[in-house]
Amino acid sequence: MKKTFLLQEVIDDLVNTDKSLSAPLMKLNYFGRLIKNQDLIDYTQNELNGYRDKETIPDYRRTIGTLYIDLQTYYNQHSRQLPFSLIEEPYRQAFKYVYVREGIAAIEKIARENEKSDSGGQIVTPLPMEMLHILQEPARKLYQADVRIDVVGAKLAGNASIVVEIPNAIRTKLLDFVMSISDTFGYDIEIDSFNKKAETNNQTIIHQMNTTINNSGDGKLINTGNENKIDSNVALYKGDIARLQKELRDQGIDEADIAEISKIVISEKPNEEKAILGEKSNGWISKVINKSLNGVGKIATGISSNLIATLIKQYYGM
Template sequence: MARTHEGLLTRLQNDLADQSVSTAHLLQTCILLGGQSKSQKLRDWARQELHGYKNDDEIPVYRHVAGTICVDGIAGNNLWTGNVITPGQLPKALRDRGQNEWIKLTQGVAELEDATRTDKTSIQLSPYNPAAIAALMNEENPRPYQRYTALYWSVSRSALVNVVSNIRTALADIVAELADALPEDEDVPTKEMVDKATTRFTVTGDSNTITIVSGQSASQGAVVNVTGAATTSDKSSGGILQWIRDRKMIVGAATIVVAVAGVATWLEWNPFK
């Protein structure tokens, strides 16, 4: 027997085929489906995609993007910006923590979409205190007349667009698997079905973190955290530089710039994962 009315799963199938339906609206329907099927896993995933991930959450791999590591500096009387460097040219303390060109984006889907609304081809992501990182680079720099002043990651706008697309695709995969597994005379998939599909299509992994936190107006931009995990091995008796624990930046139309945040000392915490 065919389904006699439009359940939440059927509604999701129809809405996914309609590009005018926002990804946020689809995820809200997912929360309802998770409640109906008793799947906390689906509800948690949809909420995280809507509201953003916390710094200690596992981030789905489709939210991982690669950026170009760039530095600004001065050599004699000449200023230069946007010089590309490799991960191997980062300070040793950062290399030892596995810092590289990969970052993970933890902001809510609506904020991700907003960050892509620019005519620029790339967006600059910078830690709260790039000068402190530059100071580390200068300590290891053998050229006395060349000084680094800032370090940041340049990420293509299309990479962020692709992240939003991947969120919608993950949702489409979940819905397609549930529709295939659900008998036609039933409207609500079981908790086991939903949990299995959600786990399969929301794979997680490790990298560094960029987070856009909600609560800022469009004119002000959004606040961004760049964070990493702390371990006891991060402590160093010779460390003297202060690091930012909850580093924050302002996301404008084309770039992300530094804003104020709290600090933690190098002796207690290394900000890079």
């Protein structure tokens, strides 16, 4: 009996923003096992169960941190901020970011709780005692006193909004990835046929992962469909809404959708530092891609969410 993996099921899960990302990640993990692609297995496993190794954590799972130290002076303790610039390399980079390691189910739960709360809040990572000696000299230089100052505790704090942005980033990147491999192998992949050229086909899968999932959001245009028509030398000017509308119109996006995203980009602020679009922009992209998949309007069937996201990012100057 031939086994066929249906990529359309994964796409349906991804465009349904009410559905947990655990479902498409689990299906792609299963697909990775069927085709024996360790890169895909590792990525989906990490997103499902959480990241142990900091070196493998994607950029969209980190946020700039603020370093707080607890100072002991005789019997008194004070909590103060310590700028990263006072810490020497190579230690400085170790304190720069707060990393979110949890699996996607835990992140989605925290994100739901944050959305219900009016306070932005922070995520906090306590630093181990073994690292405190690195902070002693910088702290004493900054906070000079007539008595001995010791750093007895420290923590990194980051903006809790990162846990809301992570699911959006994963959903958008996975949608790009799945549509890219669908363009190459079709929406229904017959596993036995795929595995007859396993080495070559898996290299294609890995390449698509590197250009859609693992890219750092540098604004490069990823053009994955034969019907995607965009000049890679064209750069939208920051704040030029007319230019953005023209480029979207050239992709076959209807006027009502263009009017909707025009209002969104004017009012919504993205995370420029991490090159992540806002929640409303990502939701709009998912809706447009869903229209494309269902053959609604004149939207090019091969258009990718990465391409649309790039156009919107160029409007923001990202």
